[in-house]
Amino acid sequence: MKNNNSNIKLFIDGFKKFQKKHDNILEDTAYTQQPKAMMITCCDSRIDPSLITDTKPGELFVIRNVANLVPPFEGDLRHHGTSAAIEYGVLYLGVTDIIVLGHSNCGGIASLFSNQNKIKSSDFINNWIDIARDAKDRTLDRCKHNSQAEQINCCEKESLLISLQNLQTFPWIKDKIDKKEIYIHAWYLDLASGTIEAYNSDLKEFIPL
Ligand SMILES: [Zn+2]
Numbered sequence: 001m002k003n004n005n006s007n008i009k010l011f012i013d014g015f016k017k018f019q020k021k022h023d024n025i026l027e028d029t030a031y032t033q034q035p036k037a038m039m040i041t042c043c044d045s046r047i048d049p050s051l052i053t054d055t056k057p058g059e060l061f062v063i064r065n066v067a068n069l070v071p072p073f074e075g076d077l078r079h080h081g082t083s084a085a086i087e088y089g090v091l092y093l094g095v096t097d098i099i100v101l102g103h104s105n106c107g108g109i110a111s112l113f114s115n116q117n118k119i120k121s122s123d124f125i126n127n128w129i130d131i132a133r134d135a136k137d138r139t140l141d142r143c144k145h146n147s148q149a150e151q152i153n154c155c156e157k158e159s160l161l162i163s164l165q166n167l168q169t170f171p172w173i174k175d176k177i178d179k180k181e182i183y184i185h186a187w188y189l190d191l192a193s194g195t196i197e198a199y200n201s202d203l204k205e206f207i208p209l
Helices: 008-021 049-053 081-092 125-142 148-167 171-178
Strands: 037-042 060-065 097-103 183-190 195-200 205-208
Touching (some): 037 049, 049 060, 060 081, 148 183, 148 195, 171 183
Parallel strands (some): 037 060
Antiparallel strands (some): 183 195, 195 205
């Protein structure tokens, strides 16, 4: 079937180029994986976790969702995709570090701000983004005199702190944090400058890596 609107050829050609260039780099990890860390980041097409951390297949267990949010632990029988992936990475793969990576110009976070809200109604997105609603309230409290662009940047960082809090509502993560078997980190990638800031919980601020 010919579909002139499809971009799939770009990706088939890309895969063939990848195959030619690399002598199967997936072979080493073909039968098992032992990632060292978990990264929870945004679906945004500009974020490439392996590229920016210079890691190979098998080293980083990546979870992606809209606006890199961690929901609170909810023990119901709904379909919790992000929580299921977190459980797998923590309890079955035994990662020692969880990095929540946020970024500048995040459309998901911007949608919390009314006149940036391009998503008027949605089946899933608005309800999902509500996880970060407290981050917006904190931002408006702390940065009420800033421009809206600055408030959105501030909210992108505040939402990372909500995710750190929510990670600790998972009882088995809290237990591992207390036993120093797992460490949680919040990183913020500024796309324009290509820099990353990490949250320092002692100083209560984001510091460049
Ligand atoms: Zn984003």
